[in-house]
Amino acid sequence: MKIKSYSKVLSALAISSLLLAACSNDTEKSSTKEKKGKDVEQVDTSLFPTKTTNQGEPIDGGHLTYGLVSDTPFEGILNKVFYQGDPDNQVITFFDEDLLDTDENYVFTNDGAASYEISDDNKTVTLTIKDNVNWQDGKPVTGADLEYAYLVLGSKDYKGVRYDEQMALIEGMEEYHAGKADSISGIKVDGKKITFTFKKANPSVTTGLWTYPLHKEYLSDVPIAKLESSDKIRKNPIGYGPFKVKKIVQGEAVEFEAFEGYHRGAPKLDSVTLKVVNPSVAVKSLENGDIDVASISADQFDQAKALDNVEILGKVDLAYTYIGFKFGHYDEKKAENVMDNPKFEDKRLRQAMAYAINNEEVGEKMYKGLRFPANSVITPNFKYNNKDVKPYEYDPEKAKKLLDEAGYVDTNKDGLREDPDGKEFKINFASMSGGDIAEPLTNYYIQQWQEVGLDVQMLDGRLHEFNSFYDLLKKDNEEVDIYQAAWGVASDPDPSGLWSRSAAFNYTRWVNDKNDELLAKGISEEAFDDQYRIDTYNEWQELIHEEVPIIPTLFRYTTTGVNKRVSGYDYLAERQYKWFNVGVTEEAK
Known part of the structure; x- marks a missing residue:
């Protein structure tokens, strides 16, 4: 969910020009655009490789050190059913994975740990787990393990956020979720085979079906309500990925060792050390050889590209940054979002705040072209991104006009607007460090x-670190009016997991009848017709653009520095098994 390019000196100059640009009149704004590309060197993102160029043979006994770039410890919820922050996900990718691989369009294939087939009526999906797929304690991964994941996700004792509309479409899931049944009638298990039967056909079964199993024999003695906090999740996790967890220094580091029984064959590395690295020293650590792989922030890009021992890889990320408005709270008992905060109910206020900010210059100057204005909350990686929806352009005069029309007027002539009732109107802005x-x-x-x-x-007059920031959002802290955050999106284009009435990840708590209707159409049987689905999501994006429950701010090129001794690293590999292919061709220096 974090989910990047100047040295500190140049960054200060660029930021100064940005702050000045905010005060410019129309003539000055035009002048700024004419100078575009002259006063700030832009990055040609098309030149980024996506794979390491090192093609040498990996050495035996190779060891790699991975830098988890973060200014806060990872939370340590090391399971996909329960984790919420990307730092934990980065740990998980080394030792666990999903059963189905995907192709370049994020559609499931039969190349991974399991194969699948869909019935002629598109209502039944059958997964068959391959014979050589075993947990790291030697036990086979079975259909019962995937069924157990659904039993956990659908349980009334599950306090996580991944039970969604698609799961509710499985026959018998709603009855199980309500506590009226002990099992899910639409899930049948036969050894290594598992079958899901849906109440209606859903096109997202080819991209968004949950295929992450839980080790039933290992975990089922822990009550579901206590699984997330258990040592079996936080201290001694077991997966079936290429590396086994050997040792965890909570929040700081993880030692991995190769899992020789991995279903794709033994990894090319004997061991991996993952350690948290502060963003301010990540590039220096790459230069010194203290770490071999680390993401590169925009403010350190110039330093990184000058390194002789590091290759920079890049891609357009499955992510977007945004500014969200808080409309209410999440009702745990009803498991739905409730809009009971009227502060931002007038969409003209929200639109005005979108027109008031200049994301084009933010992307060009603060991020040196590594980020660019977002037109939507469906990223440009997908054919479903509606190119006809344009980003909100910087237009302060239009923002002022909308605010005037909405009744936000400076009645006491102090330079700040009061609300339509003439009362002081203050907005608390939460943002993370x-x-x-x-x-x-x-x-x-x-x-x-x-x-x-x-x-x-700025809320509390300061930035909030990652974990405490998201705690404010999840608990609907009443002091938060607006917030700045980012989402890394899944390979399934269905946005219900972030946007539906029942989605706990819907941190704005925005609900809308038309939104409900379009989200349902996007996963309807009719949506197997790809043009129908494209048209539906185009209409949905137009709704989001008009209503502005959030302001999409930036899409991004994400970059990673990789030591030149590393081979086989594929930055486009969205699935975890990329670590199986990675090796080193010489010892660390």
Whole structure:
């Protein structure tokens, strides 16, 4: 969910010009655009390789050190059913994986740990787990293990966020979820085979079916309500991926050793060390050879590209950053979002805040072209991204006009607008720490909103670290009015997991009848017709653009530095097994 390019000196200059640009009139804004590309060197993102060029033979006994770039410890919820933050997911990718692989269009294939087939009526999916797929304690991965994952996800004792509309479409799941049945009638297990029968056909079964099993024999003695906090998840996790967890220093580091029984064959590395590295020292650690692989933030890109021992890989990420409005809270008992905060109920206020910020210049100057304005919450990696929906362009005069029309007027002539009732109107803005750009970017947005007369202030006068920031959102802290965050999106184009009425990940708590209707159409039987699905999601994106429950701010090129001794690293591999292919061709220096 984090889910990147200047040295510190140049960054300060670029940020200064951004802050000045927020105050410019139309003539000055035009002048700024004419100078585009002259005062700031842009990155040609088409030149990034996506795979390491080192084709040498990996040495025996190779060891790699992976830098988990973060200014906060990883939480340590090391299971896909329960984790919520990307740092934990980075740990999980070394030792566990999903049963089905995907192709370049994120559609399931039969190349992974299991194969699948769909019935003629598209209502039944059958997975067959391959014979050589075993857990790292030697026990076979079975259909019962995948069934157990669904029994956990659908349980009333499951407090995570991954039970969604698609799961509810399985026959018998709603009855099980309500506590009216002890099993899920639509799931049948026969050894290594498992069958799912849905109440209606759903096109997302080829991209979004949950295929992550849980080791039933290992975990089932722990009550579901206690699984997330158990040592079997946090301290001694078992997967069936290429590496086994050997030792965990909670929140700081993990030692992995090769799993010789991995179903694709023994990994090319004997061991891996994962350790948390502060963003401010990540490039220096790459230069020194202390780490072999690490993401590169935009503010350190210039330093990284100058390194002789490091190759930079890049791709357009399955992610977007956004500014969200808080509309209410999540009702745990009803398992649905409730809009009971009227502060941002007038969409003209939300639209005005979108027009008031200049994301084009943010991407060009703060991120040196590594980020670009987002037009939607469906990323450009997908054919479902509606190119006809344009990003909100920087137009402070239009923002002011919308605010005037909505009744947000400066009645006491202090330069800041009061609400339509003439009362003080203050907006608390929550934003998270991480990298040199985080605070200047937050202050930049605040200044631009103030330029159109809105009193926006950083919540608590500071940035919040990753875990505490998302805790504010999940618990619907009433002090948060708006927030800046990012989502890494899944390979399934269905956005229900973030946007539905019941989605716990819907942190804005925005609900809308038309939204419900279009999300349902997107996973309907009619949506097997690809054009129908494209048309549906086009209409949905138009709705989001008009209603502005969030302001999509930036899509991004994400970059990673890889030591030149590393071979076989594929940055486009979205599935975890990429680590199986990775080796080193010489010892670390």
